[in-house]
Amino acid sequence: xxxxxxxxxxxxxxxxxxxxxxxxxxxxxxxxxxxxxxxxxxxxxxxxxxxxxxxxxxxxxxxxxxxxxxxxxxxxxxxxxxxxxxxxxxxxxxxxxxxxxxxxxxxxxxxxxxxxxxxxxxxxxxxxxxxxxxxxxxxxxxxxxxxxxxxxxxxxxxxxxxxxxxxxxxxxxxx
Numbered sequence: 431x432x433x434x435x436x437x438x439x440x441x442x443x444x445x446x447x448x449x450x451x452x453x454x455x456x457x458x459x460x461x462x463x464x465x466x467x468x469x470x471x472x473x474x475x476x477x478x479x480x481x482x483x484x485x486x487x488x489x490x491x492x493x494x495x496x497x498x499x500x501x502x503x504x505x506x507x508x509x510x511x512x513x514x515x516x517x518x519x520x521x522x523x524x525x526x527x528x529x530x531x532x533x534x535x536x537x538x539x540x541x542x543x544x545x546x547x548x549x550x551x552x553x554x555x556x557x558x559x560x561x562x563x564x565x566x567x568x569x570x571x572x573x574x575x576x577x578x579x580x581x582x583x584x585x586x587x588x589x590x591x592x593x594x595x596x597x598x599x600x601x602x603x604x605x
Contacts, residue, residue, distance in 0.1 A: 432460035440465035440601070442490045442532075445515065447506050467492035467532075468502055470509060474538055476518035486516050487541060490532035490601075494561060498528025523559045531560040532599060535568060540584040546591060553595055564599035565592065 431439045439462045441453045450466055457464035468491055473484035493499040504525050508517045533539045533556070543549045556563045565588055572578035588598075 432462055436462060438463035438465055440467055440492060442467035442469045442492065444469045444488075445471055445506070445509050447502065465492055466499065466502070467530075468506060469534065470505060470522070471516040472522055472538065473513070473516045473518045476516075476520070484516065484518075487538035488534050488536040489522075489538075490534050490566065492530040492532065493528060494530055495528045498530075498561075501525040501527060501529055523555075526559040527561065529560055530562045530564065531556055532564045532566050532601065533596070534566045534601075534603075535570070535581055535584060539565075540587075543584060543587045543592070549592065550595070553592065557596075563596055565596045567598045567600045569600075569602055 439453075439457055441449055441464070443449050445468070447466075447468055454464045454466070456462075470489055470491060471486045472489055473486050476484045491502060491505065493502050505517055505522060508521055509515065513521075539549055539552055539556075542552065553563070567585070568581075570581065572581060
């Protein structure tokens, strides 16, 4: 990233903040601004009394300030200690100050985006609880043609129906 002239670099490991310290130290070494985040698994309509696994989707959260960092720590604790691999959306929505939300490919929004009204209401909810909301544009290339078509269809729906409602951000995931 430094070689390519980037000024900042983000990290959003899935359901963990374990790489944060090493990432910050590497960014400092190469004079890059670290952007600390986490890709979280969110349960929709979670019922603690149900024996069924909850329906889950992903969101990416990035700390904008100290309050956001503290909320990210709390969310990570809930995912890894209280709920064992996810956080209910209702619990998440209580700890969103200081956080930027990025809607990734595997999001609830993309899952329901063919239903314009449901997707619009979800975007409104995100905008009410998060400081800022972005839609992830990822130049991913899938080896499966069916997954690639699904990705392109979601991108098409965003561009046709929602690009004026939520700003895009280019994030190329790497694993």
